[in-house]
Amino acid sequence: MRLLVIIPAFNEAECIDQVINQFLITCPDVDFIIINDGSSDDTANICQRKGYPILNLPVNLGLTGAFITGMKYAYLNHYDAALQFDADGQHPAASISEFEKYLNQGYDIVIGSRFVTEKKPRSLRMLGSNIISWAILITTGKRLGDPTSGMRMYNKRMIREYATQMNMDPEPDTVSYLIKRGALVKEIQVSMQDRIAGSSYLTTVKSLIYMTRVTISILLVQRFRGGNQLHPEHISVDRKEQTI
Amino acid sequence: MTLALRLFLFIGAVLTLLLFLVQIRKKRLKIQYAIFWTFFSFFLVILSIFPTILVFFSKLLGVQSPANLLFVLTIFVLVLKLFQDTLKLSSLEHKLMTLAQEFALLKYDKHNRDE
Numbered sequence: 001m002r003l004l005v006i007i008p009a010f011n012e013a014e015c016i017d018q019v020i021n022q023f024l025i026t027c028p029d030v031d032f033i034i035i036n037d038g039s040s041d042d043t044a045n046i047c048q049r050k051g052y053p054i055l056n057l058p059v060n061l062g063l064t065g066a067f068i069t070g071m072k073y074a075y076l077n078h079y080d081a082a083l084q085f086d087a088d089g090q091h092p093a094a095s096i097s098e099f100e101k102y103l104n105q106g107y108d109i110v111i112g113s114r115f116v117t118e119k120k121p122r123s124l125r126m127l128g129s130n131i132i133s134w135a136i137l138i139t140t141g142k143r144l145g146d147p148t149s150g151m152r153m154y155n156k157r158m159i160r161e162y163a164t165q166m167n168m169d170p171e172p173d174t175v176s177y178l179i180k181r182g183a184l185v186k187e188i189q190v191s192m193q194d195r196i197a198g199s200s201y202l203t204t205v206k207s208l209i210y211m212t213r214v215t216i217s218i219l220l221v222q223r224f225r226g227g228n229q230l231h232p233e234h235i236s237v238d239r240k241e242q243t244i
Numbered sequence: 245m246t247l248a249l250r251l252f253l254f255i256g257a258v259l260t261l262l263l264f265l266v267q268i269r270k271k272r273l274k275i276q277y278a279i280f281w282t283f284f285s286f287f288l289v290i291l292s293i294f295p296t297i298l299v300f301f302s303k304l305l306g307v308q309s310p311a312n313l314l315f316v317l318t319i320f321v322l323v324l325k326l327f328q329d330t331l332k333l334s335s336l337e338h339k340l341m342t343l344a345q346e347f348a349l350l351k352y353d354k355h356n357r358d359e
Contacts, residue, residue, distance in 0.1 A: 059338075059343060167268075167271065217275050220279075221275050221282060224265045224269060225268055226269045226271070
């Protein structure tokens, strides 16, 4: 399976080198591409000096625009799988082989979850996460412990959807839409690290707005989207496990 | 509020909802924008079903007619939305200009290299 790791980066000069170094040590044989989302700092220079593969967006498109750029690259270069990977060192590269294992079993999306075997802590942000989980559960019947996790691996037909369709975001509401259309989703336990430096796309102030937008989108908007039903391509996945 | 106004509001709100649902299906509307219009038309539907909400607030604020309060609120929300759209438009114009310039520079580079 040819895997592309997509690393969106916006002003990550402080940690990008360390993160890519760590990534190269852990998975030296995996293709990756950095999508520089119009950073105003040294992100592009550092990557070019080190010879890392990088696509430079001339303007800031936001996480969705940057990620879709990577998906288009994956689509045009006929990759079989694509993984969204944070440039700030939160995602563990060591788990990548396990993601691939489940994708090979026939799952369409594998999500790296913090809360499959671990318990969810109680905090305001986790309350938001719970509300999104609940919205996905009542609209799709699928229980996701960590819907906002950004570490997701997609198979070939998901890459095609992301590269060619409108309104495809690397966000929980799009995942719920894809589940409704028949995509098979698997959550696996990963341990996320604290970010090395810089600030997240989601500041605490914005997370409330984010939570509201995603929940309304899942409950009211996503169900009215069109799109043909996806059928499982491999039968090796146990459908029963899917609904648990 | 008269029954005619309630009916008018209700039909208007339902039509707004239908309009954006059709546009999402046709893949011409981005969801982030659809959400505002969902809210807006839901709000109108609720007001047309329970106009006492409007009556209560118009008495509280001393507005003579509930319909006037509805107009003021609607205009206010739409002005805010228009302003937000203007902000977005400015940012889009800037991005479009940057993209066109980058594209021209790239073409110039490529042309010079080819010769």
